[in-house]
Amino acid sequence: MAKSPNQKLKLLYLQQLLLQKTDDEHRLTADELIEVLARYGIEAERKSIYSDIEALQQYGLDVELQRGRGGGYYVASRAFELPELKLLVDAIQCSRFITEKKSNELIKKLESLASEPQARTLQRQVYVSDRVKTMNESxxxxxxxxxxxxxxxxxxxxxxxxxxxxxxxxxxxxxxxxxxxxxxxxxxxxxxxxxxxxxxxxxxxxxxxxxxxxxxxxxxxxxxxxxxxxxxxxxHQFNVAAYSRKVFGMFSGEEKTVRLRCENRFIGVIRDRFGSDIMVQKLDDAHFAVNVSVAVSPQFFSWVFGLGGAVQIIEPDDVCISFRQQLQDMLK
Structure with missing residues (x-):
């Protein structure tokens, strides 16, 4: 009896089956692998399955065998672990600049990096309040x-x-x-x-x-x-991270060193905004001062205002005056 033309692809089909169908919670026995291969017109015996899996292991596929009841062969590790894929899915879903169409396409591709049972856990929605997806595919x-x-x-x-x-x-x-x-x-x-x-x-x-x-x-x-x-x-002058810290909302303004008076409980807010290399000075038991370089703009003033008085601009005088003027204009 002539062999199926797919017989030469046996090792590739076996690798595909293991990647798609198995993980540390889902396994396939040698008999089950033989049965699935037969659906593709590929003949296999238990002995050949053993040697083929050994070849895949030598190639670098992390295939393990769990013995006993419910045991079988499974892929133990992959390029991306399931928690990593979930993190990437969440980031795509939450990202405003990625369109809904492109989000679905990217997530579908990420699903191919997991087993089919794992991929079903990736098919979830991350809901973010008032999230607006861009319409610009370009x-x-x-x-x-x-x-x-x-x-x-x-x-x-x-x-x-x-x-x-x-x-x-x-x-x-x-x-x-x-x-x-x-x-x-x-x-x-x-x-x-x-x-x-x-x-x-x-x-x-x-x-x-x-x-x-x-x-x-x-x-x-x-x-x-x-x-x-x-x-x-x-x-010689430019640091992308420092530039992003200085420019609030990516609105440009005259760059100045500003001295802030902050409540101690806001040290995390200041660190998140300006980085971990800031130098702080104790003012009293409840407050500290910090000098930061910022692009002075209405967006910077809005950031200060949004902290409800817990962070105050104390120097230089011209920035303090500009801040007061903006508050007065808002009241009008």
Missing amino acids: IYYNIDALHNAISEGVQITFHYFEWVLDFSAQERICKRYRKDGALYQVSPWALTWDDENYYMIAYDAASNDIRHYRVDKMEHISLTDARREGQQMFH
Whole structure:
């Protein structure tokens, strides 16, 4: 009797069966493996199953045998453990910039890294209050293009837009391109994540300054032949993590050293915001002071205000005056 054309694929099918059907709580005996292989038109005997599994073990697949009642062969470890996959699923579900469609696609791919029984535990929803998923599918291609530009060390051009209201238009919330639709040309150096949005940090030769742009508001990104500029500024002066700490909500402002008076119970809030290398000074039994470098902006003032008086700006005077002025304007 002629052998099935699938016979040559026996080892591959066996590996696939073990990865899909087994884990430390679900096992398959040699007889069950033979039965499933037969559905693919592949003949197998117990002796050949033993030798095939040994070959897979030598190849690097972590297959173990549990003897006794309910025992059998199973994959004991994988590239990603189940808790790691659950963590990734939760991150995807909670991420605002990933669209619902792309979230489902990514989670489906993550499920393929687990056994089928484990994959069913990944099919869960993570509900976050007022979570809004972006509708912009192009962000994935934007991120890829920006990584390529950074890797190749070249400048990019793009259009940058903002959302505006136009009650005379059919769609009242409309795009409006900045600079009257003219192309931006900058040197990209880093991508960072802040407040659930991706930002590109770049050097702008026209202003001789560091700028940042929301990736989901960039369109028509093109890599140029021009070499990237601003290397000295980024290599010797720039730290992406420190930049993100200073710029509240990614709103720029004049960078200043600000002295804050804080209640002791807010040390965790200050540490989370400004990092673990801050220097604190005791003021009294209930308060400490800390000097931090920030981009002074309405968003920084909003952050201070949101802490309900437990954190106060005490220096410099011009920042204190600006904060009082913003509070007065709010009252009006």
